[in-house]
Amino acid sequence: MAEHTESDDDADSPGPTPATASAGAGDGPVPGDPNIMTSLVRGLAVIQAFSRDTSSMTIAQISQATGIPRAAVRRCLYTLRALGFADTEDGRHYVLRPRILSLGHAYLSSIPLTRIAQPLLRRISNELNESSSIAILEDDDIVYIARASASRIMTIDLHVGSRLPAVFTSMGRVLLAHRPGDLDQRLARVVFQPFTPNTVKDAASLRGEIERVREQGYSIVDQELELGLRSIAVPIMASDGTAFAAINVGVHASRMSNQDLVSKILPLLRQAAAELSLCVG
Incomplete structure (x- = not known):
């Protein structure tokens, strides 16, 4: 199924710092730290945006919840979908796939x-x-x-x-x-x-x-x-x-x-x- 992309009105707007894009990551990384991989921080924030009450979300909803520009959210979801961690049935609403459990299992088994x-x-x-x-x-x-x-x-x-x-x-x-x-x-x-x-x-x-x-x-x-x-x-x-x-x-x-x-x-x-x-x- 071809992936539907929402309007990327925010595509050229500056993204949040790693601290604001950490979405539930405790105190978050230090803003301006050159060793922080912002794309990874954003990807984790997108994953953490999903919950029991928000198990199906659009790009716009995730962007609003995380403060990450829509274009960056779209790329995160594209990557997660390609790796089998997320999917969409209608090209608009995204859900996490069971494979996401492997991330938690790696921690628990350690x-x-x-x-x-x-x-x-x-x-x-x-x-x-x-x-x-x-x-x-x-x-x-x-x-x-x-x-x-x-x-x-x-x-x-x-x-x-x-x-x-x-x-x-x-x-x-x-x-x-x-x-x-x-x-x-x-x-x-x-x-x-x-x-x-x-x-x-x-x-x-x-x-x-x-x-x-x-x-x-x-x-x-x-x-x-x-x-x-x-x-x-x-x-x-x-x-x-x-x-x-x-x-x-x-x-x-x-x-x-x-x-x-x-x-x-x-x-x-x-x-x-x-x-x-x-x-x-």
Whole structure:
């Protein structure tokens, strides 16, 4: 199918600096750094423009989302399509292809933690008949890097690579509790969306909860992200005392109380976290 190209009114306009074209890449590259490959930065920004809510996008929509000129977006999509990472059915709306998963797989397969953790998560999940996961902190989200699912208890289909806002999750809070140095900046960026009536409503309450998590060494989130879902998490510590990941178990609220989470699940999670800490170092 011949590729339809949209009007490239912006073709001759100066493109954004690498910092503005990084689209979700944390702090982004340093503007003006001659060693930065701008075309690669733009290509990654185009990939990151796609999401659950924007799984099909036009060149104009991607350009608006990333700040990259339409002509450059078109070239990025042409390249991604030629390599099998993207496609279009009508020449206008683009989608990512399954091959894009190979980029994430390369990262996940290089992390010893994921290979070590998966059998352990399955053991926990089988023993409790509940879902168990491991996540890391990336920007203001947690990213799932390993998961054993016993049953689906959320309307969101969680899997390896899924992202959730860190401040509203048990794993996110135990990770944030061990990063007190940048907590003020993180809290300033929080949009307090009322997912449920239980969702924490302001920065002061959230700060108090994270401080409590730091003191007790675990976090329980009780139906804040979704009604009916309770979860408990503990940090996985490195030898230098930093928390590089977190492990949790999620349950339906009708099956376990918060007290049950502490008495029945917390010891298992602490043992698993200690094993993983020893293996990873």
